[in-house]
Amino acid sequence: MSAHGSPVGRRWVLMNPGPVNTSEEVRAALGGPDLCHREPEFTSLMSRVRHKATAVCGGNAEHTAVVLTGSGTAALEAAVGVVPDTGGLLVVDNGHYGRRLYEIATLLGIRCVRLELGWGTPIEPDLVDRALAVDPGLTHVAVVHHETSTGMLNDVAALAAVARRHGRRIVVDAISSVGAEPVDIARDGIDWLVGTANKCLEGMPGLSFVCAAHTDFAELRRRAPRSYYLDLGRHYQAQEHAGAPAFTPSVPLFYAFETALDLALAEGTVTRGARYLRLADRLRAGLSALGLRMPVHPRHRAIALTAVELPEGLTFERLHRALKDEGFVVYAAQEQFAGGFFRLSTMGAMDEKDIDSFLAVLARLLPGQEVR
Known part of the structure; x- marks a missing residue:
């Protein structure tokens, strides 16, 4: 943080659907x-x-x-x-x-x-x-x-x-x-x-x-x-x-x-879309391995965002705070999904290491593990 409290020099992985990480x-x-x-x-x-x-x-x-x-x-x-x-x-x-x-x-x-x-x-x-x-x-x-x-x-x-x-x-x-x-x-x-x-x-x-x-x-x-x-x-x-x-x-x-x-x-739309899809597939496979449910059928999912059901006993506020402490910003769900889901974007300048690091942090924060 700077002397005025701004996050100068820090990189958060923005898994909210915009603003995204830029080059x-x-x-x-x-x-x-x-x-x-x-x-x-x-x-x-x-x-x-x-x-x-x-x-x-x-x-x-x-x-x-x-x-x-x-x-x-x-x-x-x-x-x-x-x-x-x-x-x-x-x-x-x-x-x-x-x-x-x-x-x-x-x-x-x-x-x-x-x-x-x-x-x-x-x-x-x-x-x-x-x-x-x-x-x-x-x-x-x-x-x-x-x-x-x-x-x-x-x-x-x-x-x-x-x-x-x-x-x-x-x-x-x-x-x-x-x-x-x-x-x-x-x-x-x-x-x-x-x-x-x-x-x-x-x-x-x-x-x-x-x-x-x-x-x-x-x-x-x-x-x-x-x-x-x-x-x-x-x-x-x-x-x-x-x-x-x-x-x-x-x-x-x-x-x-x-x-x-x-x-x-x-890069081209096709190539960028393929890059986003690789990240999304990696993320979704990891979420499934952690036992987390995604409500939208795979056939209808966009490549750049995934809605995820919150595990029982974990609020979005606690999850957001703990993930942000580790350098990841996730997004709340809206209205009908509020309270039961959160959202993860894979658009922007992120890579496979970001996804793997996120999944590792998320695994430590699931119920059964201590969330600060």
Whole structure:
């Protein structure tokens, strides 16, 4: 700790699903030169970041990305706001973040139908098909790709196909998946894809983005916006045509995000996903050997997060405190899983040694062993 009590020089293995451990290159990039966001140097930086973010989403020449200074939730709210006043939104909800989509839409005054399936319940495309068939006023569908409340991965490509058959648009929350899980805006027929600099892209938290077709962004300027700061039409016009951000951005985060994107594109989504999966498989095998239960069926698990049932007699608070003392930060479960589960992420700059060390520490802390 520093003289002021900050954790300078200490490395915690962040097994929470974002912020994640980052590389030395990404952290070093934060120290780039002071730069005015209205100067051509920032215009060039912003354009490169937008281009690389589009590429990591699988976009082609028809697509672009708008980058916002704000967490992934900021970009998600901006994307949900594209639903027109005359439209409606079908929210597919099988976890905490599915419900968050519904709450955002409701607060924005969007007519919304919530297809509530229950936490950890796989999405059947036929249910979405029927919901759209009976309500032609639902112009858009919204779904979470990686539902981190449970660690479930939803088949967004199948849902996008259903939406296309009905002539509807789809908004995908890929905040916890883009960069490692198989999601591709062009291949999968996604209209609006939301991501963040952190999580699987291994950048710093504080920047997020929306990837979509140029034509869809441009069309937004013909509508009354639902928000001032989170008006995607405003941001697109500023970034695409004025070559400057609509509002003052976090310049250092752009430096770090470009470095993270360069690393992500060099590694590739398939290779990064395979790296995360090796860590997840190693972790899950160790958890099973310790007798710990994982509620989501292996066929539906995301590669980057695992929900785990707490052993009887051990609270999350005691487990978190003891693990943090040993250098590992784990995450509490939410709502329906709160009290009975905890969550472990394998995204970010961690390796097999981190997993093995974690499992060894966890084994010492299970009931029957003393927890400080």
